[in-house]
Amino acid sequence: MDTHTIHETTIIEKEYVDTHHVENFVENFAKVYYSWEQSDKSIDNRMESLKGYLTDELQALNVDTVRKDIPVSSSVRGFQIWTVEPTGDNEFNVTYSVDQLITEGENTKTVHSAYIVSVYVDGSGNMVLVKNPTITNIPKKSSYKPKAIESEGTVDSITTNEINEFLTTFFKLYPTATASELSYYVNDGILKPIGKEYIFQELVNPIHNRKDNQVTVSLTVEYIDQQTKATQVSQFDLVLEKNGSNWKIIE
Template identity: 30%
Template sequence: MNIFVQLSFFQILKKNKKSVIALWLVLIASVSFGVYKNFTAIDMHTVHEKEVIEQRIVDTNRIENFVKGFAKSYYSWSNTQESIDKRTAATAEEVTEFLETFFKLYPTATEKELAYYVSGNALSPVNCDYVFSELVNPIFTKDGEQVKVSVSVKYLDQRTKATQISQFDLTLEKDSNWKIVG
């Protein structure tokens, strides 16, 4: 029976000789392609990075003190008319100082120097030989975050020795410092 199986197998091979050769060629081609790919493959290296995280101790004592101080100020803030007047007076004093500084420089200031005090084209340079004398009857009105000021400014004209009074209606806003915005 063993001989019969061998004979029938070889007989089948003889009949399908072309198919068997084709299959051998496919097998040889695939093995050759595998060997080729193995030699021409791009080496891939896995890089393992090690990240060291440093621990920092954050001192929250300053934050805690700030919050405690803020809470104390917030809850002790009196809303009586006297305390409101004090806060308004402090703002008016600060704005007055700003205006006096500004109007001392304004007559001879260049456009570049005015940019520090004036936002946009709220005021243009005048280039006159005036000397600041005083602010006359400033009226301050708080409008949200802005302060509107109506003021007359007394100047002494150095050329004619006459007193020059100019009227200004200004809108001031405070960022890091006071600035004329309108």
């Protein structure tokens, strides 16, 4: 009797879900929710407008969230959506941050906060918030530090000077070069024309390492942007190869 083991491979394709409508709904809600003036009418108008976003239960929950006896006004100065996550059952969890300008008497201050809400989308595409803005956090700067690229001493000084001269010539031309002009320096498609008025300043700390008959170069290139007058700093990781007496960027 022969026994065969059958291995099945399941490929799960991630379905793309367009969430722009959800994002727009939450942003419009936030502009209403976090904005009010120091007047009874403004606070009443805010509650009336919130009916277009909240379930009846959440409307009741928010009746006294902004009190008329406290002389404070708020306006939205910044808003950003961080994540939109489908949770099943036609619901999406949306995490966002908001910057409010708070005015109390003659004093003003900016308050930055982050919240998460849940939005239900029905079969017709209509939406309603089913979870009140709940305090949360947003990503902070990571402590990750990429490993620094170092020279292994595999490229001699003559070759290093040749490559630096080649790259200086190339990067002077690069901002305004056409595709045909680039083809003398770069393999097709590696670096595309950018058509910008940048003035080349210098190569910064190019690091050369040999890889078989090729040389890898990691470097920073500084330009002056003619329009903004700011220094434009770009970083490149290139692979160069010499054909005859000419160098060319191949990767």
